[in-house]
Amino acid sequence: xxxxxxxxxxxxxxxxxxxxxxxxxxxxxxxxxxxxxxxxxxxxxxxxxxxxxxxxxxxxxxxxxxxx
Numbered sequence: 001x002x003x004x005x006x007x008x009x010x011x012x013x014x015x016x017x018x019x020x021x022x023x024x025x026x027x028x029x030x031x032x033x034x035x036x037x038x039x040x041x042x043x044x045x046x047x048x049x050x051x052x053x054x055x056x057x058x059x060x061x062x063x064x065x066x067x068x
Contacts (some may be wrong), residue, residue: 029035
């Protein structure tokens, strides 16, 4: 999926929940000892930086008033 499309998808409530669920799964996977011992490929780090830059652009958006 193109980054700008991801940008639009997670702004909805359902998209936000989906994005958060994916983040939780990824963090749980990354936290496993056997995974943590493995080196991270440079291209993976580049993709991560790109993704983090996308989400940081929303910090200027109004805070959600949805109760979770």
